[in-house]
Amino acid sequence: MASRAAGTYPPVPEPLAHPVVDTHTHLDICTGARLPLGAGEPEPEVRPAEDEEFPSLDFFFDTAQSAGVERIVQIGCDLPAARWTTELVTQQSVQGRTWMLGGAALHPNEAPRLAERGRLDDALTEIESLVASNDRMRVVGETGLDYFRTGEDGVAEQQRSFRAHIEIAKRTGKALQIHDREAHADVLRILREEGAPEVTIFHCYSGDEAMARECADAGYYMSFAGNLTFKNADELRRAAAAAPLDRLLTETDAPFLTPHPHRGKPGGPYLTAVTARMLAEVRGMSEEDLCAAVWKNAETALGSWA
Template sequence: MSRPEAPEPLPHPVVDNHCHLDIARGDEAALPVEEALAAAAAVGVTRIVQIGCDLGGARWAVEAAATYDALVAGVALHPNEAPRLPSLDDAMAEIEALASAHDKVRAVGETGLDHFRTAEEGRAVQVESFRRHIDLAKRLDKTLVIHDRDAHDDVLAVLDSEGAPERWVMHCFSGDAAFARRCLDRGAYLSFAGTVTFKNAEPLREALAVTPRDRVLVETDAPYLTPMPHRGRTNASYLVPLTMRLMASVRGDDLGELCAAVDANTEAAFGGAWG
């Protein structure tokens, strides 16, 4: 199947703050990095945060960020990865080394909790992994990127217990307006993915509407979570304009002004400019 056509370019650049350029979807190979970056830049998505969420992906993310000006990296053990590891201690030691390896490693993430794919017996390990990632983000002054699937209350309970770092992002925000306020009260940036365009996502759009402009981010989570009208096909950073246009419409914002805010917010959330 061919990839979705490119949308109309944005009037101001934005950053895709959560992408997996190294991951293929089904039997469709991942785009070569140079091609993916060029396609994104052509529509105004000029920078990307590449997220590695297992040891192999974290190594790849660090190397890619060191190679390409448009990229910075996040490294972590995904919450569904943590219970499968033979040694959490050994894996966390490598994540810490990778997080310290290059100044373009800006984030510790994605970490967090997932009550959808991990059964009850694996959740204690998830919590322990999450706690260690929070500590690492604080010690290294990195941005914490949180994965939260069906675990809203427990995520905030762990954050409250450990104390959130200075900068933290709720990746692919999935809550309603009330949960958005609880996160915002604790200092979060809320990142919205293609899910906000889905027909059944009215609570998510209500959360977007109550998020202050200086706390809004946009992402793909590519190759997943492709925005409408291409839901179910392979996502990529060049499709961010579809999500941004819906976001501006929901909020009643001028598109160019919202893009400029999202661009500035992403720099603030991930520790300053790059590229």
């Protein structure tokens, strides 16, 4: 095993009292098979040192199983990653490893770049083909709006892409998984205007308690990641406490958003266990009861892994 796996990554937590699902992870980035969005260099926390290598897929599978994270949803959020994801979940299924489902979409930051090159419509067509033709691809996502990295000149194309993904999810009968960064009001407005798919999930939920109640009223799922554990995340923890139990999901967004006290290091699906324990603490529940609930929610939202 590469020294990066043994040294750079946080230790594997004690196994959970009940298994959980990482409903959003990027194994293409974790394993170095794909770089993060765009043609630039990976972000610092996912770049190996000069004398280290990216861990293998088996490293992430084995550590997840050891921590009680028995199911994973792999997300590809540009076209190359979407193709890689489709091939991976198919391969795993053929090999009898039913621990993984997949999802694909064009990340909101990708939409303006594609539109500028006149390729957005063709890319959306390919995304629909990938998710429609494969039963292991259960998610259209992550799509949505990101006003943090994209300036005003990219908003219109982000919104057009988001609306198109909503329609793809409804046509294919797949779950919609939303990326929402500094765009809460517009995301909720567009969902109302377009009519949300039957299963709508806010990946890495980042809203406040009031928004959590609005999402709950609309029947949306809220998936919490490692930022729930951050010291400055009191408002997020209040939202997690307010959300209905049957609307909660867990995830990592690995290799990003590694939970406290390992913030700044690369993460893997196994760290869902840390977030699940924090979620149980926030809600005043036993670890076993919380994990059993989010396990059931994931299957209700995404269907059987078998």
